[in-house]
Amino acid sequence: MSSVDRGGAHHPLVELTLTRLREFVREPEALFWTFVFPIVMTIVMAMAFPSRGAQAVPVGIAGGDAGAGMRATLSNSPGIVVRDIPSGGEQRALREGEVHLIVVPTDPPTYRFDLARIESRTARLVVDDALKRAVGRTDPWVAHEQPVAVPGSRYIDWLIPGMVAMGIMSNGMWGVGFSIVQARMRKLLKRMVASPMRKREYLLAQLLARLLFLLPEVAVPIAFGVLAFGMPVNGSLAAIAVVTLIGALAFGAIGLLIGSRAKTFEAVSGLMNMAMLPMWLLSGVFFSASNFPDAVQPAIQALPLTALVDALRAVVLEGATLTAVRAELVGLALWTAVPFALALRIFRWR
Amino acid sequence: MDDLAVRCDGLEKRYGDVVAVAGLSLHVQRGECFGLLGPNGAGKTTTIEILEGLIAADAGDVQILGLRWASNEQELRQRLGIHLQETQLSEKLTVEEMLRLFRSFYRGGRPVGELLQVVELEGKRRSRVGTLSGGQKQRLSLACALAGNPDLLFLDEPTTGLDPQSRRQLWEVLGRYRAGGGTILLTTHYMDEAQTLCDRVAIVDQGRLIALDSPQALIAARAEPKVVVHQGTLEDVFMSLTGRTLRDE
Ligand SMILES: Nc1ncnc2c1ncn2[C@@H]1O[C@H](COP(=O)(O)OP(=O)(O)O)[C@@H](O)[C@H]1O
Ligand SMILES: [Mg+2]
Numbered sequence: 001m002s003s004v005d006r007g008g009a010h011h012p013l014v015e016l017t018l019t020r021l022r023e024f025v026r027e028p029e030a031l032f033w034t035f036v037f038p039i040v041m042t043i044v045m046a047m048a049f050p051s052r053g054a055q056a057v058p059v060g061i062a063g064g065d066a067g068a069g070m071r072a073t074l075s076n077s078p079g080i081v082v083r084d085i086p087s088g089g090e091q092r093a094l095r096e097g098e099v100h101l102i103v104v105p106t107d108p109p110t111y112r113f114d115l116a117r118i119e120s121r122t123a124r125l126v127v128d129d130a131l132k133r134a135v136g137r138t139d140p141w142v143a144h145e146q147p148v149a150v151p152g153s154r155y156i157d158w159l160i161p162g163m164v165a166m167g168i169m170s171n172g173m174w175g176v177g178f179s180i181v182q183a184r185m186r187k188l189l190k191r192m193v194a195s196p197m198r199k200r201e202y203l204l205a206q207l208l209a210r211l212l213f214l215l216p217e218v219a220v221p222i223a224f225g226v227l228a229f230g231m232p233v234n235g236s237l238a239a240i241a242v243v244t245l246i247g248a249l250a251f252g253a254i255g256l257l258i259g260s261r262a263k264t265f266e267a268v269s270g271l272m273n274m275a276m277l278p279m280w281l282l283s284g285v286f287f288s289a290s291n292f293p294d295a296v297q298p299a300i301q302a303l304p305l306t307a308l309v310d311a312l313r314a315v316v317l318e319g320a321t322l323t324a325v326r327a328e329l330v331g332l333a334l335w336t337a338v339p340f341a342l343a344l345r346i347f348r349w350r
Numbered sequence: 351m352d353d354l355a356v357r358c359d360g361l362e363k364r365y366g367d368v369v370a371v372a373g374l375s376l377h378v379q380r381g382e383c384f385g386l387l388g389p390n391g392a393g394k395t396t397t398i399e400i401l402e403g404l405i406a407a408d409a410g411d412v413q414i415l416g417l418r419w420a421s422n423e424q425e426l427r428q429r430l431g432i433h434l435q436e437t438q439l440s441e442k443l444t445v446e447e448m449l450r451l452f453r454s455f456y457r458g459g460r461p462v463g464e465l466l467q468v469v470e471l472e473g474k475r476r477s478r479v480g481t482l483s484g485g486q487k488q489r490l491s492l493a494c495a496l497a498g499n500p501d502l503l504f505l506d507e508p509t510t511g512l513d514p515q516s517r518r519q520l521w522e523v524l525g526r527y528r529a530g531g532g533t534i535l536l537t538t539h540y541m542d543e544a545q546t547l548c549d550r551v552a553i554v555d556q557g558r559l560i561a562l563d564s565p566q567a568l569i570a571a572r573a574e575p576k577v578v579v580h581q582g583t584l585e586d587v588f589m590s591l592t593g594r595t596l597r598d599e
Contacts, residue, residue, distance in 0.1 A: 007461040007497075009454035019443065019451050026442040186438040194402055194434065196427035196498070197455045350404070 012197060016205030021212060023179065030175070034213065038167045038221045045163075045286070046156045046229065057123045060085035060099035062112075067105035070131065074103070077130035094120075101127060157232065160225040161316045162285035164218055165308040168244060169279065171217060172251030173272055176206045177259030181268045184348065193349045203256060203344060210252040211245060218244045222316070234319030242322055243315055243329065247308040250335035254304065257339040260347045279305035304335040354413070355380045355502050355533040356401060361410035363396050363557075370396040371407070372557035378535055380501075383528055385548035386537040387584065389594070393557035394537035395435055398506050401535070402432055415501060428457055431500030433491050435507050435537075441480030445471055448479055449493050456498030469493040469523050485516025492523060503527065505536040509543060521547060541584040553588060560591050 009015055024030055058081050059074060061067040075082050085093050085102060093099050094114060101123035104110040109131060113120035183189045192202065218240070225231035233240075258275060262268040282296075283289060283305035292300060300306055311328035314320035322329065356378035363371040371393045378384040386394050399405040401412060403419040403426065412419065417426055439448050450462050459465075466472045469489040474482065482490065488508060495503060505524075509517040517540075524534060524547060538544055544551045545565045553561040553568075561568055568587045588594070 005458050006456070007453045007459055007465075009450040009462060012451075012454040015451045015454040019440065019447070022447060023440060023442045183440075186440075187434060187436045188438065188440065190404065191432070191434050191437040191439075191494075192455075194404060194427070194430075194432040195452060195455045195494075196424060196457075 013201045013205055013208070016197075016202055017208045017212070020179065020205060020209035024175065024209070024213065033174075034167070034171050034217055035220055038163050039224050042156075042160060042163050042221060042224065045159055056081045057101075057119075057126050058083055058099045059123055059127055060090070060093055060102040061105070062087065062090060062102050063105045067103070070103060070105050070109065073134040074127065074130055077126075077134075080126060080130060099123075103127060103131075154229075156225070156229045157317060158313065159286070160221060160229075160231055161312040162309050164221050164244070165247065165283075165305060165312050166280070166285045167217055167221065168214070168247045168308065169251045169305050170276065171213065172210055172248055173255035173258060173276065175210060175213070176252045176255030177262075177268055177272060178265075180206065180256070180259035181262050181265060184263060184350075185265075187350075190350045199347070199349070200344065203340070203347070206256060207249060207252040207340075210248050214244055214248045231316075233316055235315035235317075235321075239315045239320070239322050240312070243308070243311045243325065246329055246332045246336070247304075247312070250304050250308070250332040250339075253336045253339040253343065256343040260343040263348070279303050282306070284309050302331070304332055307331040307335075353380060354378065355382070355415060356384075356535055357411075357413040358401060359411050361397065361400060361412070362408045363393075363400060363405065364408060369557050371400070374410075374554065374557065374559055376552055376559075378533065380533050381528075381531060382549045383524075383534040383536070383547050385544040385551035386535065386554060387539065387541075387544050387551045387588075388537075388554040389539060391556075392554045394554060395506055396557075397554070398504055398535065398537055399434075402430070402504050403427075428498055429501045431495035431498065431503040433488075433495045433503075433505045433508055435510075437491065439479050439487065439490060439494070441478065443479055444476050445479060445482070445490055446475045448490060449497065452494040453497040459497055459499035465493045465497060468496065468526065470519065483516070485512050485519060488512060488516070488520060489523065492520065496527065500532065502533045502535070505534065507537055507539070509538070509540065517543070541588075544584055551584070553584075553591065555592055561587065 060083050061071050074080050100119045101113040258271045282300045289300050307328040311325040359375045361371050361374040400407045
C-alpha cells in the first residue's frame with residue numbers, strides 16, 4: 001500500500017475514521033450524552049434505590065385512636081417506621097409505596113397489603129413478628145444472625161455494569177446512525193460515492209471510530225463506581241475490554257442498519273427508539289430480566305443488550321472468564337455480522 | 351482510443367409522468383469546456399448525474415473517456431472530478447482535513463498543500479468549513495473535485511448564489527485547470543458564465559437539446575441585437591428560441 005501516492009493523506013480508512021472522530025469531539029452535546037449523562041444517571045439511580053438491607057419498613061396504621069397500642073408497639077420495634085394514614089388515604093398510600101402494609105387495629109389485627117409485592121410480604125412478616133412478640137409469644141429458639149456485606153451484591157454494584165452496557169448501546173446506535181443520516185441529508189454521502197471511496201471502508205470507519213470512543217466510555221463510569229461507591233471489579237481488564245469491544249461493534253452495526261435508508265432525523269429517531277425501547281425495558285439494566293415470565297425469556301435472551309449486560313456483569317462482578325461468557329459473545333458477534341452485511345446491501349447512498 | 355471525453359446518445363430519464371431528459375445526445379471533445387445551459391428544471395442535473403454514473407438512465411448509451419460505467423466504474427471514479435449541486439461539506443472539519451479526506455481516495459494527484467494553493471485557500475487551511483463564505487466553500491468543493499488530478503471535471507452549477515467577485519475567482523481556478531489540459535462539462539443558468547468559460551454550449555429545455563454551438567456562433571445566428579451597438583447575449587438567444595427568459599422560474 002505504501003506505493004500509493006496520497007499526497008500527504010493517510011489510508012482512506014484512517015482518514016474516514018479520523019473524520020468521524022473529529023466530528024464527534026467537536027460536538028459538545030455528544031460529549032455530554034456520552035460521558036456526563038451516564039454518571040448523573042448512576043447517581044440518581046443510586047439515590048432512588050439505596051441498599052435495601054438497612055432500610056426500615058414503612059407501615060401504616062389505620063383507625064385513628066383505636067390503634068394507639070399497636071402504634072406504640074410497632075414504633076418501638078427496630079426496622080419499622082410507622083406512618084399514620086388518614087381514612088380514605090389507604091389505597092393511595094399503598095399505591096405510591098409510601099407504606100408497604102396497613103395495620104387495622106381489630107382483634108386479631110387485620111393486614112392490608114398487596115400480595116404481589118415482595119416488599120409488602122416482607123412487611124407482613126416483620127409486623128406480625130413484632131406484634132406477636134409484644135403479646136408474649138415465646139420462640140422455640142433464636143437463630144444466630146451473621147450480617148455479611150458481600151461486595152458486589154448491592155444494587156449500585158449491579159447497576160453500574162448495566163449502565164455501561166446501556167451507554168454502549170445508545171452511543172453505538174445514535175453515534176453511527178445519526179451521523180450517517182446527517183451525511184445523507186447534506187448530500188455528503190452522494191458526493192463521497194461520486195469519488196473513488198470504497199463504500200465498505202466508509203461503513204467500516206464508522207464502526208472503528210466507535211471502538212476508539214469506547215475506552216473512556218467504559219473506563220469513566222467504572223472508575224466512578226470504584227472510587228465513589230467501592231464497586232468491586234473482580235474480572236480481568238482484558239476480559240472487560242473484549243466484552244465491551246464486541247458489544248460496541250454489535251450496536252454500531254445495528255446503528256448502521258437503522259441509519260442505512262432513513263432520509264430525515266425524524267425517521268431515524270423513530271427507528272432508534274423502536275429498536276431501543278424493548279431493550280431498555282427487557283434486558284435487565286435496571287431490574288433483573290428474570291422477573292419476566294418464562295414464555296418471553298428466549299426472546300429476551302436473544303436481545304443484544306441482554307447479552308452485553310449479562311456478560312459484563314458476570315465479568316465485572318463475578319470475575320467470569322471469557323470462556324464463561326462465550327455464549328453471550330457469540331450472540332453479540334452474530335448481532336455484528338448480520339446487521340453489517342444487511343446494511344451494506346440495502347444502504348442508500350443518495 | 352476514443353478522442354471524446356463524453357459521448358452520450360439518446361439519453362432518456364423520466365420520474366413518473368415527468369420527463370426529465372428526453373433523448374439527449376452530447377459529444378464533448380477532450381480539452382474542451384462544454385456548457386449545459388438551461389432554466390431550472392430543464393434536466394441539467396439529471397443529465398450530468400447520469401454522465402457521472404450516479405443515476406441510471408432509462409435509455410441511451412454513455413461513454414466517458416471511452417469507458418463505460420458498468421465495466422470500469424473504479425477507473426472512471428479515479429479519473430473524474432465531480433462537484434454536485436447540493437453537497438454541504440462537513441462543517442466541523444477544517445479546510446485541510448476535509449480536503450485530505452478526499453485526497454486519500456485517489457491513487458495520484460497533487461499534495462494537499464498544493465491543492466489549497468490552486469484554489470487560493472492556503473490562508474484558510476485551519477479554519478472550520480462552517481466558517482467559510484459561500485465562495486470559499488465552492489472553491490473547497492472544487493479542490494476536492496481536483497484532488498485526483500482528473501482528466502475530466504463535472505461541475506453542476508458551480509457558481510450559483512455567489513457574488514461576482516467570488517465567481518470570477520472560481521473562473522480563474524477553472525481557467526488554470528484547462529490550461530493544464532483538462533476537460534470541463536459544467537451546467538449553469540448564468541449566461542455570462544457560459545460566454546466566458548465555454549467553447550461550446552448546449553441549450554436544453556424540458557430535457558431536450560434546442561441549440562448547440564459556440565457562444566459566439568449562437569449569438570451571431572440568433573440574437574436580435576437589442577440596441578444597435580450591443581451585440582446581444584445568450585439570454586437573447588434563449589429568448590428567441592423559446593419565447594421565455596432563462597431565469598423565469
Ligand atoms: N428524484 C426526482 N424525482 C422526481 N422528479 C425529479 C427528480 N429529480 C429531478 N426531477 C424532475 O426532473 C426535472 C429535471 O430536473 P433537474 O435535472 O434537476 O433540472 P435542472 O438541474 O436543470 O434544474 C424537473 O422537473 C424535476 O422536478
Ligand atoms: Mg440542477
